[in-house]
Every structure is written in C-alpha cells, then in structure tokens.
Amino acid sequence: xxxxxxxxxxxxxxxxxxxxxxxxxxxxxxxDLAAKTMEQIWLNGEAAPVDEYSFHRLRKFSFxxxxxxxxHQVRDEAAxxxxxxSFSREQAMRPSSTESADNVATAGWPAWAAGLREEERKLLxxxxxxxxxxxxxxxxxxxxxxxxxxxxxxxxxxxxxxxDGGHDSG
Numbered sequence: 001x002x003x004x005x006x007x008x009x010x011x012x013x014x015x016x017x018x019x020x021x022x023x024x025x026x027x028x029x030x031x032d033l034a035a036k037t038m039e040q041i042w043l044n045g046e047a048a049p050v051d052e053y054s055f056h057r058l059r060k061f062s063f064x065x066x067x068x069x070x071x072h073q074v075r076d077e078a079a080x081x082x083x084x085x086s087f088s089r090e091q092a093m094r095p096s097s098t099e100s101a102d103n104v105a106t107a108g109w110p111a112w113a114a115g116l117r118e119e120e121r122k123l124l125x126x127x128x129x130x131x132x133x134x135x136x137x138x139x140x141x142x143x144x145x146x147x148x149x150x151x152x153x154x155x156x157x158x159x160x161x162x163x164d165g166g167h168d169s170g
Contacts, residue, residue, distance in 0.1 A: 005048035010038055013059050017066050025070060033073065037066040112165030113158065120154035127151055 001009070014034055021030035041062055049055035109121060116124070126136045133147040140147070 001042075001046055001048040006042055009041075009049065009055075009058065013062055014038055016059075017062060020063065021066060021070060025073070029073070033066060033069045036069055037062055040065050110165075112161045115161045116154065116158060119150070120157065123147065123151050123154050124158060 017034035017037055018030050021033045025033065041058070046058055046061070047054070049058050109116075113121065122140065123136065126139065131139070133151065134144045136151075137144040137147045142150075
C-alpha cells in the first residue's frame with residue numbers, strides 16, 4: 001500500500017478504531033491503541049483496498065488487531081496489579097526499620113533460643129523473613145560481608161542450641 005492509499009484508509013478507519021477502543025479503555029489509551037493498530041497495518045504491508053469488499057476485509061482485520069492490542073493491555077494491567085498487590089502484601093509482612101527489626105528479635109522465639117544474643121535473633125529473624133544480607137546490612141547499619149559472617153555464626157549457634165535442647169534430628 002503506498003502512502004497516499006494508506007492515508008485514505010487511515011482517515012476513514014482510525015476514528016472508528018478510536019471510538020471502539022474508547023468503550024471501556026478511555027480516550028488517551030484508545031488513541032494509542034488505534035495508532036498502534038494502524039502502525040501494524042502499515043508495517044505488515046497489507047495490500048491497498050481496491051473495492052468495497054477488500055476495504056471491509058481490511059477494516060475487519062484492523063478491528064481484529066485492535067481487539068488483540070486491547071487484550072494485551074488488559075492482561076498487562078492485570079499482571080501489574082497482581083505484582084503491586086504481591087509486593088505490597090510482602091512489604092506489609094516485612095519489618096521496614098530497625099524498630100521493626102527489634103520486634104522480630106523478640107517475637108515468638110522458642111525456649112532453646114534464649115541462648116542467642118539479641119543481635120543474633122535480629123539477624124536470624126530478618127533472614128527468616130526473606131531479607132537478603134544486603135538488605136539486612138542497610139537495616140542494621142553494617143557491611144553486607146559482616147552480615148553474612150555473623151549470620152553464618154548465628155545459624156551454627158542456633159543449630160547447636162536446638163540440638164542440645166533435645167531436638168536431635170539424627
């Protein structure tokens with residue numbers, strides 16, 4: 001399709017695509033979706049309509065492409081909402097400051113954990129709640145390498161305390 005023929009087709013079909021996409025999508029998004037559809041028609045190198053039948057066929061094809069773009073957008077928006085919901089739920093479950101880290105250190109530890117120092121309980125609590133050593137380092141205010149070393153020592157001490165507390169697994 002040469003540029004002049006495409007322009008004629010565009011001027012006739014683009015407003016119809018925008019009106020269709022506005023139904024439930026909004027004006028700004030509708031124009032973007034219609035433009036994306038027309039761009040795809042151009043890039044596909046579709047043949048120029050030579051009669052009424054070929055015009056309606058290409059118009060129908062344009063609406064099929066538009067519906068596919070709308071579907072992709074709806075799925076993308078839903079995926080974004082799921083990620084945001086998952087992230088906000090995850091953040092709500094995680095302590096966000098040193099004060100919250102103090103709460104982790106004292107919340108619900110079994111009797112055998114009384115042998116752990118408060119700092120060890122903080123480190124283990126944050127680790128169990130899914131924090132990476134780099135994140136723990138920011139919360140506590142030490143280097144990530146120091147967190148890793150202290151975390152390894154705390155894990156070893158916790159294993160010994162748990163085993164010596166009568167919970168031998170072997």
